[in-house]
Amino acid sequence: MSDPIITADNLDLYYGDFQALHGIHLDFEPHQISALIGPSGCGKSTFLRCLNRMNDMIDGVTITGMVKFHDQNIYSPQTNLVDLRKEIGMVFQQPNPFPFSVYDNITYGLRIAGVRDKQKLDEIVERSLKQAAVWDEVKDNLYDNALSFSGGQQQRICIARVLAVSPSVILMDEPTSALDPISSAKIENTLLELKKEYTIIIVTHNLQQASRISDKTAFFMEGRVVEYDDTSKMFVNPDNKQTEDYVSGRFG
Numbered sequence: 001m002s003d004p005i006i007t008a009d010n011l012d013l014y015y016g017d018f019q020a021l022h023g024i025h026l027d028f029e030p031h032q033i034s035a036l037i038g039p040s041g042c043g044k045s046t047f048l049r050c051l052n053r054m055n056d057m058i059d060g061v062t063i064t065g066m067v068k069f070h071d072q073n074i075y076s077p078q079t080n081l082v083d084l085r086k087e088i089g090m091v092f093q094q095p096n097p098f099p100f101s102v103y104d105n106i107t108y109g110l111r112i113a114g115v116r117d118k119q120k121l122d123e124i125v126e127r128s129l130k131q132a133a134v135w136d137e138v139k140d141n142l143y144d145n146a147l148s149f150s151g152g153q154q155q156r157i158c159i160a161r162v163l164a165v166s167p168s169v170i171l172m173d174e175p176t177s178a179l180d181p182i183s184s185a186k187i188e189n190t191l192l193e194l195k196k197e198y199t200i201i202i203v204t205h206n207l208q209q210a211s212r213i214s215d216k217t218a219f220f221m222e223g224r225v226v227e228y229d230d231t232s233k234m235f236v237n238p239d240n241k242q243t244e245d246y247v248s249g250r251f252g
């Protein structure tokens with residue numbers, strides 16, 4: 001077992017007076033896909049957003065405890081949020097490409113970082129779109145508005161946009177739940193390829209998806225982690241009765 005790339009330790013989160021996360025402890029290993037599952041409202045998205053400080057943007061949020069990325073506490077005042085979110089990128093449920101060309105979507109982060117070399121940008125556009133398994137579908141229309149593509153293509157463009165800045169971790173919040181089954185399957189296959197180079201933490205309400213693609217699964221309920229283990233064990237022989245009831249579909 002390798003050293004964790006991200007560790008949450010004793011993490012509590014409050015929205016105003018409401019405590020949404022209770023003492024979360026989770027380690028994520030590099031080059032694995034970890035799935036976060038659990039009933040609606042149990043804190044999966046809230047937890048995911050803690051991992052690259054997206055909750056900082058929400059008023060009235062209080063967070064205590066620690067999230068470490070390698071050895072760095074990301075909640076320390078020294079953390080540069082732009083750098084952090086480059087290292088730990090995020091893909092959302094609804095595809096959210098910017099309303100401009102595919103090419104400009106993919107190069108957006110690089111241009112902000114000051115990359116101007118056209119040949120380098122071209123290379124990264126091609127590499128990122130290939131990694132996101134959408135190159136063949138968009139390569140002849142790179143200067144078309146990204147919004148003119150299908151939902152599934154837009155989502156893969158969004159994945160490519162994250163990949164373009166070379167993150168080490170990709171957070172995904174139900175990235176296929178707005179997509180048709182064929183597009184979802186393409187994205188699942190893409191993730192299985194991407195884990196060779198990246199670490200992926202994915203929220204999914206689709207238990208089959210979690211069992212198909214993830215190495216580890218964390219089961220959340222009411223802001224707590226009930227159980228966290230190898231996916232093969234979680235779905236076949238979990239330790240906890242609540243986990244068993246949930247993965248066998250007895251409540252949702």
Ligand SMILES: Nc1ncnc2c1ncn2[C@@H]1O[C@H](COP(=O)(O)OP(=O)(O)O)[C@@H](O)[C@H]1O
Binds near residue numbers: 039058
């Ligand atoms: N911005 C917010 N302000 C207040 N409460 C919130 C906010 N976002 C989520 N919550 C609450 O926190 C709890 C966990 O929500 P969430 O993380 O979205 O759950 P999940 O992703 O598992 O469905 C829920 O009770 C939800 O209503």
Ligand SMILES: [Mg+2]
Binds near residue numbers: 044045046203
């Ligand atoms: Mg959610």
